[in-house]
Amino acid sequence: MGPSGAGKTTLLDTLSQRKRVGTVDGEFLLDGKNLAIDFSRSTGFRIITLLELEPLADALIGEPGVGLTVEERKRVTIGVELAAKPEALLFLDEPTSGLDSTGALSIVRFLKKLADEEGLAVLCTIHQPSAILFEDFDDVLLLTTGGEEVYFGPIGDNGSTIIEYFERNGARKAAGDANPAEYILETIRRAPGTRSWAEIWEDSTEAKAVVDEIESINGSRRAILNSEHHQDRTLEYAMSLSAQTLEVTKRVWLNYWRDASYGYSKMFSNLSMALLCGVLFINSGTTIQELQSRTFGVYAIVHVSQMILTGVQPKFLEFRTLYETRERNSRIYSSTAFITAMILVEIPYAVLGSLVFFFPWWYMEGLPRSSGSAGYAFFLVVLYEIWMPHVAMWIAAMCKDMTVMSVVNPFVFVVSNGFAGIFVQYAQLPEFYRRWLFWVNPQTWLVKGLVSTALHDLRIHCARDEWVTFRPPGGQTCGEYAGGWVEHAFGRIENLAAREECRYCRYKVGDEFLETLGMKYSTHWRDLGIFSAYIFSNIFLVYVLYYLFREVRWRRVFAGVWNKNNNKQD
Numbered sequence: 410m411g412p413s414g415a416g417k418t419t420l421l422d423t424l425s426q427r428k429r430v431g432t433v434d435g436e437f438l439l440d441g442k443n444l445a446i447d448f449s450r451s452t453g454f455r456i457i458t459l460l461e462l463e464p465l466a467d468a469l470i471g472e473p474g475v476g477l478t479v480e481e482r483k484r485v486t487i488g489v490e491l492a493a494k495p496e497a498l499l500f501l502d503e504p505t506s507g508l509d510s511t512g513a514l515s516i517v518r519f520l521k522k523l524a525d526e527e528g529l530a531v532l533c534t535i536h537q538p539s540a541i542l543f544e545d546f547d548d549v550l551l552l553t554t555g556g557e558e559v560y561f562g563p564i565g566d567n568g569s570t571i572i573e574y575f576e577r578n579g580a581r582k583a584a585g586d587a588n589p590a591e592y593i594l595e596t597i598r599r600a601p602g603t604r605s606w607a608e609i610w611e612d613s614t615e616a617k618a619v620v621d622e623i624e625s626i627n628g629s630r631r632a633i634l635n636s637e638h639h640q641d642r643t644l645e646y647a648m649s650l651s652a653q654t655l656e657v658t659k660r661v662w663l664n665y666w667r668d669a670s671y672g673y674s675k676m677f678s679n680l681s682m683a684l685l686c687g688v689l690f691i692n693s694g695t696t697i698q699e700l701q702s703r704t705f706g707v708y709a710i711v712h713v714s715q716m717i718l719t720g721v722q723p724k725f726l727e728f729r730t731l732y733e734t735r736e737r738n739s740r741i742y743s744s745t746a747f748i749t750a751m752i753l754v755e756i757p758y759a760v761l762g763s764l765v766f767f768f769p770w771w772y773m774e775g776l777p778r779s780s781g782s783a784g785y786a787f788f789l790v791v792l793y794e795i796w797m798p799h800v801a802m803w804i805a806a807m808c809k810d811m812t813v814m815s816v817v818n819p820f821v822f823v824v825s826n827g828f829a830g831i832f833v834q835y836a837q838l839p840e841f842y843r844r845w846l847f848w849v850n851p852q853t854w855l856v857k858g859l860v861s862t863a864l865h866d867l868r869i870h871c872a873r874d875e876w877v878t879f880r881p882p883g884g885q886t887c888g889e890y891a892g893g894w895v896e897h898a899f900g901r902i903e904n905l906a907a908r909e910e911c912r913y914c915r916y917k918v919g920d921e922f923l924e925t926l927g928m929k930y931s932t933h934w935r936d937l938g939i940f941s942a943y944i945f946s947n948i949f950l951v952y953v954l955y956y957l958f959r960e961v962r963w964r965r966v967f968a969g970v971w972n973k974n975n976n977k978q979d
Contacts, residue, residue: 411552441630501533687773799947864919871914887911
Protein backbone atom coordinates (compact mmCIF):
# COMPACT_ATOMS: atom_id res chain seq x y z
CA MET A 410 0.00 0.00 0.00
CA GLY A 411 1.13 3.56 -0.57
CA PRO A 412 0.28 6.90 -2.16
CA SER A 413 0.22 7.47 -5.91
CA GLY A 414 3.75 7.39 -7.34
CA ALA A 415 5.11 5.09 -4.66
CA GLY A 416 5.80 2.38 -7.25
CA LYS A 417 3.28 -0.20 -6.05
CA THR A 418 2.40 -1.47 -9.54
CA THR A 419 6.02 -1.35 -10.69
CA LEU A 420 7.10 -3.42 -7.70
CA LEU A 421 4.30 -5.92 -8.25
CA ASP A 422 5.12 -6.29 -11.95
CA THR A 423 8.80 -6.74 -11.18
CA LEU A 424 8.23 -9.33 -8.46
CA SER A 425 5.86 -11.29 -10.70
CA GLN A 426 8.42 -11.27 -13.56
CA ARG A 427 6.02 -9.40 -15.85
CA LYS A 428 8.05 -6.27 -16.42
CA ARG A 429 9.26 -6.44 -20.03
CA VAL A 430 11.04 -3.07 -20.19
CA GLY A 431 13.98 -1.60 -18.35
CA THR A 432 16.72 -3.33 -16.39
CA VAL A 433 16.12 -5.13 -13.10
CA ASP A 434 18.90 -5.63 -10.55
CA GLY A 435 18.86 -7.68 -7.38
CA GLU A 436 18.05 -11.20 -6.30
CA PHE A 437 14.70 -13.03 -6.46
CA LEU A 438 14.21 -15.82 -3.93
CA LEU A 439 11.16 -17.97 -3.29
CA ASP A 440 11.41 -20.45 -0.43
CA GLY A 441 15.07 -19.54 -0.18
CA LYS A 442 15.85 -20.54 -3.74
CA ASN A 443 16.23 -18.77 -7.07
CA LEU A 444 13.04 -18.68 -9.10
CA ALA A 445 12.30 -21.80 -11.15
CA ILE A 446 11.35 -21.71 -14.82
CA ASP A 447 7.71 -22.32 -13.91
CA PHE A 448 7.52 -19.38 -11.48
CA SER A 449 5.28 -17.25 -13.70
CA ARG A 450 2.63 -19.94 -13.91
CA SER A 451 3.01 -20.99 -10.26
CA THR A 452 1.94 -17.46 -9.37
CA GLY A 453 -1.19 -16.45 -10.47
CA PHE A 454 -9.62 -26.66 -8.93
CA ARG A 455 -12.90 -25.83 -8.92
CA ILE A 456 -12.45 -22.31 -10.21
CA ILE A 457 -16.04 -21.58 -11.24
CA THR A 458 -17.31 -22.76 -7.86
CA LEU A 459 -14.53 -21.02 -5.98
CA LEU A 460 -15.31 -17.75 -7.74
CA GLU A 461 -19.03 -18.20 -7.09
CA LEU A 462 -19.69 -17.71 -10.80
CA GLU A 463 -21.87 -20.77 -11.45
CA PRO A 464 -24.83 -18.68 -12.74
CA LEU A 465 -22.50 -16.97 -15.24
CA ALA A 466 -20.52 -20.01 -16.39
CA ASP A 467 -21.81 -19.78 -19.99
CA ALA A 468 -22.29 -16.01 -20.18
CA LEU A 469 -20.51 -13.78 -22.68
CA ILE A 470 -18.09 -11.27 -21.17
CA GLY A 471 -19.39 -8.51 -23.47
CA GLU A 472 -18.16 -4.95 -23.74
CA PRO A 473 -17.98 -2.36 -20.92
CA GLY A 474 -21.55 -1.44 -20.09
CA VAL A 475 -22.92 -4.55 -21.76
CA GLY A 476 -22.52 -8.06 -20.36
CA LEU A 477 -20.85 -8.79 -17.03
CA THR A 478 -20.65 -6.19 -14.29
CA VAL A 479 -17.33 -4.69 -13.19
CA GLU A 480 -17.18 -6.97 -10.14
CA GLU A 481 -17.96 -10.06 -12.22
CA ARG A 482 -15.25 -9.07 -14.70
CA LYS A 483 -12.79 -8.79 -11.80
CA ARG A 484 -13.71 -12.30 -10.69
CA VAL A 485 -13.24 -13.66 -14.20
CA THR A 486 -9.82 -11.98 -14.41
CA ILE A 487 -8.81 -13.62 -11.14
CA GLY A 488 -10.17 -16.90 -12.48
CA VAL A 489 -7.90 -16.66 -15.51
CA GLU A 490 -4.91 -16.41 -13.18
CA LEU A 491 -6.15 -19.36 -11.13
CA ALA A 492 -6.60 -21.42 -14.28
CA ALA A 493 -2.80 -21.56 -14.56
CA LYS A 494 -2.88 -23.65 -11.36
CA PRO A 495 -0.75 -21.31 -9.21
CA GLU A 496 1.09 -23.06 -6.41
CA ALA A 497 3.05 -20.24 -4.82
CA LEU A 498 1.61 -16.75 -5.21
CA LEU A 499 -1.29 -14.85 -6.67
CA PHE A 500 -0.41 -11.28 -7.74
CA LEU A 501 -3.22 -8.74 -8.09
CA ASP A 502 -2.90 -5.07 -9.01
CA GLU A 503 -5.61 -3.00 -7.31
CA PRO A 504 -8.36 -5.65 -7.49
CA THR A 505 -10.90 -3.32 -5.88
CA SER A 506 -10.47 -0.31 -8.17
CA GLY A 507 -13.65 0.76 -9.94
CA LEU A 508 -15.89 -1.15 -7.52
CA ASP A 509 -18.40 0.13 -5.01
CA SER A 510 -17.98 -0.74 -1.34
CA THR A 511 -20.07 -3.90 -1.62
CA GLY A 512 -18.20 -5.18 -4.67
CA ALA A 513 -14.82 -4.34 -3.16
CA LEU A 514 -15.68 -6.17 0.06
CA SER A 515 -16.84 -9.19 -1.94
CA ILE A 516 -13.55 -9.36 -3.87
CA VAL A 517 -11.35 -8.95 -0.78
CA ARG A 518 -13.25 -11.59 1.17
CA PHE A 519 -12.96 -13.92 -1.79
CA LEU A 520 -9.18 -13.37 -1.76
CA LYS A 521 -9.12 -14.12 1.96
CA LYS A 522 -11.05 -17.30 1.20
CA LEU A 523 -8.34 -18.27 -1.30
CA ALA A 524 -5.65 -17.70 1.31
CA ASP A 525 -7.43 -19.46 4.18
CA GLU A 526 -9.05 -22.41 2.39
CA GLU A 527 -6.72 -23.01 -0.56
CA GLY A 528 -3.44 -22.12 1.15
CA LEU A 529 -2.54 -19.67 -1.61
CA ALA A 530 -0.45 -16.61 -0.74
CA VAL A 531 -2.06 -13.47 -2.19
CA LEU A 532 0.03 -10.36 -2.84
CA CYS A 533 -1.88 -7.33 -4.10
CA THR A 534 -1.64 -3.57 -4.32
CA ILE A 535 -4.47 -1.56 -2.85
CA HIS A 536 -5.16 2.16 -2.72
CA GLN A 537 -6.75 3.69 0.39
CA PRO A 538 -9.06 0.82 1.44
CA SER A 539 -11.88 1.20 3.92
CA ALA A 540 -11.38 0.08 7.51
CA ILE A 541 -13.39 -3.09 6.89
CA LEU A 542 -11.32 -4.01 3.82
CA PHE A 543 -8.03 -3.18 5.51
CA GLU A 544 -8.76 -5.50 8.42
CA ASP A 545 -9.15 -8.50 6.08
CA PHE A 546 -5.44 -8.36 5.15
CA ASP A 547 -2.79 -10.02 7.30
CA ASP A 548 0.35 -8.00 6.50
CA VAL A 549 1.17 -4.78 4.69
CA LEU A 550 4.23 -3.53 2.83
CA LEU A 551 3.95 0.25 3.06
CA LEU A 552 5.75 2.34 0.44
CA THR A 553 6.16 6.09 0.27
CA THR A 554 6.76 8.33 -2.75
CA GLY A 555 9.87 7.17 -4.60
CA GLY A 556 9.37 3.54 -3.65
CA GLU A 557 11.01 3.70 -0.20
CA GLU A 558 9.91 1.14 2.36
CA VAL A 559 8.44 2.59 5.57
CA TYR A 560 6.83 -0.50 7.13
CA PHE A 561 6.57 -4.23 6.50
CA GLY A 562 4.72 -6.39 8.97
CA PRO A 563 1.41 -7.40 10.50
CA ILE A 564 -1.60 -5.09 10.54
CA GLY A 565 -3.23 -6.28 13.75
CA ASP A 566 -6.85 -6.13 14.84
CA ASN A 567 -8.37 -2.97 13.40
CA GLY A 568 -4.83 -1.86 12.44
CA SER A 569 -3.64 -1.82 16.05
CA THR A 570 -0.14 -3.17 15.39
CA ILE A 571 0.78 -0.80 12.59
CA ILE A 572 -0.85 2.21 14.31
CA GLU A 573 1.11 1.46 17.49
CA TYR A 574 4.35 1.38 15.45
CA PHE A 575 3.81 4.83 13.97
CA GLU A 576 2.61 6.39 17.24
CA ARG A 577 5.66 4.98 19.01
CA ASN A 578 7.95 6.61 16.43
CA GLY A 579 6.53 10.13 16.67
CA ALA A 580 3.28 10.16 14.69
CA ARG A 581 0.22 11.90 16.05
CA LYS A 582 -2.17 9.70 18.02
CA ALA A 583 -4.91 8.12 15.92
CA ALA A 584 -8.53 8.95 16.71
CA GLY A 585 -10.59 6.10 18.06
CA ASP A 586 -12.86 5.93 15.01
CA ALA A 587 -10.12 6.64 12.43
CA ASN A 588 -9.73 4.50 9.33
CA PRO A 589 -6.32 2.84 9.88
CA ALA A 590 -5.43 2.99 6.17
CA GLU A 591 -6.25 6.69 5.89
CA TYR A 592 -4.38 7.43 9.11
CA ILE A 593 -1.25 5.62 7.86
CA LEU A 594 -1.24 7.27 4.43
CA GLU A 595 -1.75 10.68 6.03
CA THR A 596 1.04 10.01 8.52
CA ILE A 597 3.75 9.04 6.02
CA ARG A 598 3.23 12.21 3.96
CA ARG A 599 5.39 14.17 6.41
CA ALA A 600 8.30 13.08 8.59
CA PRO A 601 7.94 13.36 12.38
CA GLY A 602 11.23 15.21 12.69
CA THR A 603 14.59 15.47 10.95
CA ARG A 604 14.54 11.82 9.90
CA SER A 605 12.28 10.38 7.22
CA TRP A 606 9.96 7.46 7.86
CA ALA A 607 12.15 5.32 5.57
CA GLU A 608 15.19 6.02 7.78
CA ILE A 609 13.19 5.34 10.93
CA TRP A 610 12.06 1.99 9.52
CA GLU A 611 15.56 1.01 8.45
CA ASP A 612 16.84 1.43 12.03
CA SER A 613 13.80 -0.10 13.72
CA THR A 614 13.70 -3.40 15.58
CA GLU A 615 10.77 -4.43 13.36
CA ALA A 616 12.93 -4.12 10.24
CA LYS A 617 15.70 -6.17 11.81
CA ALA A 618 13.14 -8.78 12.83
CA VAL A 619 11.90 -9.00 9.23
CA VAL A 620 15.45 -9.55 7.94
CA ASP A 621 16.10 -12.20 10.61
CA GLU A 622 12.85 -13.97 9.75
CA ILE A 623 13.71 -13.99 6.04
CA GLU A 624 17.15 -15.42 6.78
CA SER A 625 15.60 -18.07 9.00
CA ILE A 626 13.05 -19.03 6.35
CA ASN A 627 15.69 -19.14 3.62
CA GLY A 628 17.96 -21.30 5.76
CA SER A 629 15.29 -23.85 6.61
CA ARG A 630 13.98 -23.95 3.05
CA ARG A 631 17.47 -24.44 1.60
CA ALA A 632 17.94 -27.47 3.81
CA ILE A 633 14.73 -28.98 2.45
CA LEU A 634 15.49 -28.03 -1.14
CA ASN A 635 18.98 -29.48 -0.97
CA SER A 636 17.74 -32.82 0.36
CA GLU A 637 17.96 -35.80 -1.93
CA HIS A 638 14.17 -36.20 -1.93
CA HIS A 639 13.54 -32.81 -3.49
CA GLN A 640 13.05 -32.54 -7.24
CA ASP A 641 13.06 -29.29 -9.20
CA ARG A 642 10.06 -28.39 -11.31
CA THR A 643 11.28 -27.78 -14.83
CA LEU A 644 8.01 -27.38 -16.74
CA GLU A 645 7.35 -23.80 -17.77
CA TYR A 646 3.68 -24.53 -18.50
CA ALA A 647 1.21 -26.67 -16.58
CA MET A 648 0.12 -28.57 -19.71
CA SER A 649 1.94 -30.08 -22.66
CA LEU A 650 2.05 -28.16 -25.93
CA SER A 651 -0.51 -30.47 -27.52
CA ALA A 652 -2.93 -29.96 -24.63
CA GLN A 653 -2.38 -26.20 -24.75
CA THR A 654 -3.03 -26.14 -28.49
CA LEU A 655 -6.19 -28.22 -28.17
CA GLU A 656 -7.69 -26.02 -25.47
CA VAL A 657 -6.74 -22.73 -27.13
CA THR A 658 -8.10 -23.98 -30.46
CA LYS A 659 -11.41 -24.79 -28.77
CA ARG A 660 -11.57 -21.30 -27.32
CA VAL A 661 -10.66 -19.54 -30.56
CA TRP A 662 -13.17 -21.67 -32.47
CA LEU A 663 -15.89 -20.79 -29.96
CA ASN A 664 -15.08 -17.11 -30.40
CA TYR A 665 -15.25 -17.41 -34.20
CA TRP A 666 -18.52 -19.33 -33.96
CA ARG A 667 -20.10 -16.75 -31.67
CA ASP A 668 -18.89 -13.92 -33.88
CA ALA A 669 -21.22 -14.76 -36.74
CA SER A 670 -20.42 -11.49 -38.52
CA TYR A 671 -16.87 -12.70 -39.20
CA GLY A 672 -18.01 -15.87 -40.94
CA TYR A 673 -20.78 -14.09 -42.85
CA SER A 674 -18.44 -11.34 -44.03
CA LYS A 675 -15.90 -13.89 -45.24
CA MET A 676 -18.52 -15.85 -47.17
CA PHE A 677 -20.00 -12.62 -48.56
CA SER A 678 -16.57 -11.45 -49.76
CA ASN A 679 -16.01 -14.72 -51.61
CA LEU A 680 -19.50 -14.86 -53.07
CA SER A 681 -19.62 -11.21 -54.15
CA MET A 682 -16.23 -11.42 -55.89
CA ALA A 683 -17.19 -14.70 -57.57
CA LEU A 684 -20.48 -13.28 -58.86
CA LEU A 685 -18.79 -10.08 -60.01
CA CYS A 686 -16.20 -12.03 -61.99
CA GLY A 687 -18.84 -14.42 -63.28
CA VAL A 688 -21.06 -11.60 -64.55
CA LEU A 689 -18.21 -9.59 -66.08
CA PHE A 690 -16.69 -12.56 -67.90
CA ILE A 691 -19.77 -14.74 -68.31
CA ASN A 692 -19.37 -17.51 -70.89
CA SER A 693 -16.18 -16.04 -72.31
CA GLY A 694 -15.76 -16.88 -75.98
CA THR A 695 -12.76 -18.14 -77.91
CA THR A 696 -11.60 -15.09 -79.86
CA ILE A 697 -8.22 -13.57 -79.01
CA GLN A 698 -9.88 -10.67 -77.22
CA GLU A 699 -12.11 -13.04 -75.28
CA LEU A 700 -9.07 -15.20 -74.56
CA GLN A 701 -7.50 -12.24 -72.77
CA SER A 702 -10.77 -11.60 -70.93
CA ARG A 703 -10.84 -15.25 -69.89
CA THR A 704 -7.29 -14.88 -68.56
CA PHE A 705 -8.20 -11.80 -66.53
CA GLY A 706 -11.33 -13.58 -65.29
CA VAL A 707 -9.16 -16.35 -63.87
CA TYR A 708 -6.60 -13.87 -62.54
CA ALA A 709 -9.36 -11.99 -60.68
CA ILE A 710 -9.11 -14.53 -57.87
CA VAL A 711 -6.09 -12.65 -56.50
CA HIS A 712 -8.33 -9.71 -55.59
CA VAL A 713 -10.09 -11.85 -53.00
CA SER A 714 -6.91 -11.69 -50.92
CA GLN A 715 -7.34 -8.04 -50.02
CA MET A 716 -10.75 -8.63 -48.48
CA ILE A 717 -9.62 -11.78 -46.67
CA LEU A 718 -6.48 -10.14 -45.27
CA THR A 719 -8.32 -7.15 -43.86
CA GLY A 720 -10.78 -9.51 -42.17
CA VAL A 721 -8.24 -11.87 -40.58
CA GLN A 722 -5.89 -9.23 -39.19
CA PRO A 723 -8.31 -7.63 -36.67
CA LYS A 724 -9.08 -11.11 -35.32
CA PHE A 725 -5.40 -11.93 -34.96
CA LEU A 726 -4.77 -8.58 -33.27
CA GLU A 727 -7.67 -9.16 -30.86
CA PHE A 728 -6.31 -12.51 -29.69
CA ARG A 729 -2.71 -11.27 -29.71
CA THR A 730 -3.64 -8.41 -27.38
CA LEU A 731 -5.49 -10.79 -25.07
CA TYR A 732 -2.56 -13.20 -25.00
CA GLU A 733 0.17 -10.60 -24.48
CA THR A 734 -1.57 -8.49 -21.85
CA ARG A 735 -2.86 -11.30 -19.69
CA GLU A 736 -2.04 -14.87 -20.57
CA ARG A 737 1.59 -14.79 -21.69
CA ASN A 738 2.77 -13.36 -18.38
CA SER A 739 0.89 -16.01 -16.41
CA ARG A 740 2.38 -18.80 -18.53
CA ILE A 741 -1.12 -20.13 -19.17
CA TYR A 742 -0.09 -21.21 -22.66
CA SER A 743 2.72 -20.52 -25.10
CA SER A 744 2.82 -18.34 -28.20
CA THR A 745 3.23 -21.53 -30.25
CA ALA A 746 -0.15 -22.78 -29.02
CA PHE A 747 -1.72 -19.38 -29.69
CA ILE A 748 -0.44 -19.14 -33.28
CA THR A 749 -1.22 -22.79 -34.05
CA ALA A 750 -4.79 -22.31 -32.84
CA MET A 751 -5.25 -19.23 -35.04
CA ILE A 752 -3.95 -21.14 -38.07
CA LEU A 753 -6.09 -24.24 -37.46
CA VAL A 754 -9.35 -22.38 -36.88
CA GLU A 755 -9.02 -20.57 -40.22
CA ILE A 756 -8.91 -23.84 -42.22
CA PRO A 757 -12.67 -24.69 -42.09
CA TYR A 758 -13.50 -21.13 -43.10
CA ALA A 759 -11.04 -21.42 -45.99
CA VAL A 760 -12.64 -24.63 -47.27
CA LEU A 761 -16.15 -23.22 -46.97
CA GLY A 762 -15.05 -19.98 -48.63
CA SER A 763 -13.57 -21.99 -51.50
CA LEU A 764 -16.90 -23.75 -52.08
CA VAL A 765 -18.77 -20.44 -52.07
CA PHE A 766 -16.28 -18.82 -54.45
CA PHE A 767 -15.36 -21.57 -56.87
CA PHE A 768 -18.63 -22.68 -58.46
CA PRO A 769 -20.06 -19.27 -59.50
CA TRP A 770 -16.62 -18.08 -60.59
CA TRP A 771 -15.52 -21.14 -62.60
CA TYR A 772 -18.77 -22.20 -64.22
CA MET A 773 -20.28 -18.77 -64.95
CA GLU A 774 -17.13 -17.87 -66.89
CA GLY A 775 -17.50 -21.03 -68.96
CA LEU A 776 -14.17 -22.52 -67.93
CA PRO A 777 -13.37 -26.23 -68.53
CA ARG A 778 -15.95 -28.53 -66.94
CA SER A 779 -14.07 -31.82 -67.11
CA SER A 780 -13.63 -33.41 -63.71
CA GLY A 781 -9.84 -33.33 -63.99
CA SER A 782 -9.57 -29.63 -64.84
CA ALA A 783 -12.30 -28.44 -62.48
CA GLY A 784 -11.04 -30.65 -59.64
CA TYR A 785 -7.49 -29.39 -60.04
CA ALA A 786 -8.67 -25.77 -60.09
CA PHE A 787 -10.85 -26.27 -57.02
CA PHE A 788 -7.99 -27.84 -55.09
CA LEU A 789 -5.76 -24.89 -55.98
CA VAL A 790 -8.46 -22.45 -54.87
CA VAL A 791 -8.70 -24.26 -51.51
CA LEU A 792 -4.94 -23.95 -51.09
CA TYR A 793 -5.16 -20.26 -51.94
CA GLU A 794 -7.90 -19.66 -49.37
CA ILE A 795 -5.74 -21.43 -46.77
CA TRP A 796 -2.66 -19.45 -47.80
CA MET A 797 -4.24 -15.99 -47.56
CA PRO A 798 -4.84 -15.95 -43.76
CA HIS A 799 -1.21 -16.94 -43.21
CA VAL A 800 -0.07 -13.85 -45.11
CA ALA A 801 -2.41 -11.75 -42.99
CA MET A 802 -1.00 -13.32 -39.83
CA TRP A 803 2.69 -12.82 -40.54
CA ILE A 804 2.01 -9.20 -41.44
CA ALA A 805 0.04 -8.81 -38.20
CA ALA A 806 2.76 -10.62 -36.24
CA MET A 807 5.36 -7.99 -37.06
CA CYS A 808 3.10 -4.90 -36.96
CA LYS A 809 2.26 -2.99 -33.82
CA ASP A 810 -1.35 -2.15 -34.71
CA MET A 811 -3.85 -1.79 -37.55
CA THR A 812 -2.38 1.57 -38.55
CA VAL A 813 0.97 -0.02 -39.38
CA MET A 814 -0.78 -2.93 -41.11
CA SER A 815 -2.68 -0.50 -43.33
CA VAL A 816 0.69 0.74 -44.59
CA VAL A 817 2.22 -2.72 -45.12
CA ASN A 818 -0.83 -4.35 -46.74
CA PRO A 819 -0.91 -2.25 -49.96
CA PHE A 820 2.79 -2.90 -50.53
CA VAL A 821 2.23 -6.67 -50.27
CA PHE A 822 -0.81 -6.46 -52.59
CA VAL A 823 1.01 -4.45 -55.26
CA VAL A 824 4.10 -6.66 -55.29
CA SER A 825 2.26 -9.99 -55.26
CA ASN A 826 -0.43 -8.98 -57.77
CA GLY A 827 1.68 -6.87 -60.09
CA PHE A 828 4.50 -9.37 -60.58
CA ALA A 829 2.40 -12.48 -61.17
CA GLY A 830 2.87 -12.33 -64.96
CA ILE A 831 -0.57 -11.06 -66.05
CA PHE A 832 -0.65 -7.28 -65.70
CA VAL A 833 2.95 -7.19 -66.86
CA GLN A 834 4.00 -10.26 -68.79
CA TYR A 835 7.20 -12.03 -67.83
CA ALA A 836 9.07 -10.96 -70.97
CA GLN A 837 8.18 -7.31 -70.36
CA LEU A 838 9.36 -7.17 -66.76
CA PRO A 839 12.58 -5.25 -66.06
CA GLU A 840 15.47 -7.68 -65.98
CA PHE A 841 16.16 -7.05 -62.28
CA TYR A 842 12.65 -8.19 -61.29
CA ARG A 843 12.48 -10.90 -63.94
CA ARG A 844 15.47 -12.65 -62.42
CA TRP A 845 14.05 -13.12 -58.94
CA LEU A 846 10.84 -11.32 -57.94
CA PHE A 847 8.67 -13.09 -60.51
CA TRP A 848 9.91 -16.48 -59.30
CA VAL A 849 9.65 -15.88 -55.54
CA ASN A 850 6.14 -14.47 -55.80
CA PRO A 851 3.67 -17.14 -54.52
CA GLN A 852 0.87 -15.81 -56.72
CA THR A 853 2.99 -16.46 -59.81
CA TRP A 854 2.55 -20.19 -59.24
CA LEU A 855 -1.12 -19.85 -58.38
CA VAL A 856 -1.83 -17.93 -61.58
CA LYS A 857 0.31 -20.28 -63.67
CA GLY A 858 -1.64 -23.31 -62.46
CA LEU A 859 -5.11 -21.79 -62.86
CA VAL A 860 -4.59 -19.99 -66.19
CA SER A 861 -2.86 -22.96 -67.82
CA THR A 862 -5.72 -25.23 -66.73
CA ALA A 863 -8.36 -22.79 -67.97
CA LEU A 864 -6.79 -22.34 -71.44
CA HIS A 865 -5.37 -25.80 -72.11
CA ASP A 866 -6.57 -27.33 -75.42
CA LEU A 867 -9.00 -24.42 -75.95
CA ARG A 868 -9.46 -23.97 -79.72
CA ILE A 869 -9.16 -20.31 -80.73
CA HIS A 870 -11.47 -18.74 -83.35
CA CYS A 871 -10.29 -15.29 -84.40
CA ALA A 872 -12.87 -12.57 -84.92
CA ARG A 873 -12.90 -10.86 -88.33
CA ASP A 874 -10.89 -7.87 -87.09
CA GLU A 875 -8.29 -10.21 -85.53
CA TRP A 876 -7.29 -11.90 -88.81
CA VAL A 877 -3.99 -11.11 -90.46
CA THR A 878 -4.59 -11.14 -94.23
CA PHE A 879 -2.14 -11.58 -97.10
CA ARG A 880 -2.21 -12.62 -100.75
CA PRO A 881 -0.31 -15.72 -101.94
CA PRO A 882 1.83 -15.57 -105.11
CA GLY A 883 -0.02 -16.21 -108.34
CA GLY A 884 -1.16 -19.78 -108.93
CA GLN A 885 -0.63 -20.91 -105.28
CA THR A 886 -3.17 -21.58 -102.57
CA CYS A 887 -2.76 -20.27 -99.05
CA GLY A 888 -1.85 -23.76 -97.87
CA GLU A 889 0.77 -24.25 -100.58
CA TYR A 890 2.34 -20.87 -99.88
CA ALA A 891 2.32 -20.72 -96.06
CA GLY A 892 1.22 -24.15 -94.87
CA GLY A 893 4.73 -25.39 -94.15
CA TRP A 894 5.57 -22.30 -92.12
CA VAL A 895 2.38 -22.48 -90.06
CA GLU A 896 3.09 -26.10 -89.10
CA HIS A 897 6.16 -24.91 -87.18
CA ALA A 898 4.74 -21.66 -85.81
CA PHE A 899 1.84 -20.46 -83.70
CA GLY A 900 -1.59 -19.99 -85.23
CA ARG A 901 -3.32 -21.36 -88.30
CA ILE A 902 -4.61 -20.32 -91.72
CA GLU A 903 -8.40 -20.32 -91.81
CA ASN A 904 -8.77 -20.86 -95.58
CA LEU A 905 -5.97 -23.12 -96.83
CA ALA A 906 -7.59 -23.61 -100.27
CA ALA A 907 -8.09 -19.92 -101.00
CA ARG A 908 -6.04 -18.24 -103.77
CA GLU A 909 -7.07 -14.61 -103.33
CA GLU A 910 -6.90 -13.61 -99.65
CA CYS A 911 -5.39 -15.73 -96.88
CA ARG A 912 -6.71 -15.29 -93.34
CA TYR A 913 -4.20 -16.04 -90.58
CA CYS A 914 -5.17 -16.37 -86.88
CA ARG A 915 -2.28 -15.81 -84.45
CA TYR A 916 -3.22 -18.66 -82.10
CA LYS A 917 -4.53 -22.11 -82.82
CA VAL A 918 -5.12 -23.25 -79.22
CA GLY A 919 -4.90 -21.65 -75.80
CA ASP A 920 -1.57 -23.35 -75.08
CA GLU A 921 0.11 -21.15 -77.70
CA PHE A 922 -1.18 -18.04 -75.94
CA LEU A 923 0.08 -19.48 -72.65
CA GLU A 924 3.62 -19.64 -74.00
CA THR A 925 3.58 -15.88 -74.61
CA LEU A 926 2.84 -15.50 -70.89
CA GLY A 927 5.66 -17.85 -69.92
CA MET A 928 3.25 -20.61 -68.85
CA LYS A 929 2.84 -24.26 -69.78
CA TYR A 930 0.09 -26.72 -68.97
CA SER A 931 2.67 -29.50 -68.67
CA THR A 932 4.00 -27.89 -65.46
CA HIS A 933 0.65 -27.31 -63.75
CA TRP A 934 1.23 -29.99 -61.10
CA ARG A 935 4.66 -28.56 -60.40
CA ASP A 936 3.04 -25.13 -60.01
CA LEU A 937 0.58 -26.56 -57.49
CA GLY A 938 3.40 -28.20 -55.55
CA ILE A 939 5.44 -25.00 -55.36
CA PHE A 940 2.41 -23.01 -54.24
CA SER A 941 1.73 -25.63 -51.56
CA ALA A 942 5.28 -25.15 -50.30
CA TYR A 943 4.54 -21.46 -49.82
CA ILE A 944 1.76 -22.38 -47.40
CA PHE A 945 4.29 -24.06 -45.12
CA SER A 946 6.83 -21.27 -45.55
CA ASN A 947 4.18 -18.71 -44.60
CA ILE A 948 3.26 -20.70 -41.50
CA PHE A 949 6.96 -20.74 -40.60
CA LEU A 950 7.07 -16.97 -41.14
CA VAL A 951 4.19 -16.42 -38.71
CA TYR A 952 6.05 -18.22 -35.92
CA VAL A 953 9.43 -16.63 -36.66
CA LEU A 954 8.20 -13.05 -37.11
CA TYR A 955 6.05 -13.24 -34.01
CA TYR A 956 9.04 -14.45 -32.02
CA LEU A 957 11.36 -11.76 -33.40
CA PHE A 958 8.94 -8.85 -33.13
CA ARG A 959 6.86 -9.79 -30.07
CA GLU A 960 8.87 -12.21 -27.92
CA VAL A 961 12.51 -11.14 -28.08
CA ARG A 962 13.34 -8.24 -25.77
CA TRP A 963 15.79 -6.56 -28.09
CA ARG A 964 16.72 -3.81 -25.63
CA ARG A 965 17.91 -6.41 -23.16
CA VAL A 966 19.74 -8.31 -25.88
CA PHE A 967 21.57 -5.19 -27.06
CA ALA A 968 22.21 -4.10 -23.48
CA GLY A 969 23.73 -7.50 -22.73
CA VAL A 970 25.97 -7.34 -25.81
CA TRP A 971 26.99 -3.78 -24.95
CA ASN A 972 27.86 -4.67 -21.36
CA LYS A 973 29.76 -7.75 -22.50
CA ASN A 974 31.85 -5.70 -24.93
CA ASN A 975 32.55 -3.07 -22.28
CA ASN A 976 33.69 -5.75 -19.83
CA LYS A 977 36.09 -7.14 -22.44
CA GLN A 978 37.56 -3.68 -23.02
CA ASP A 979 38.01 -3.16 -19.28
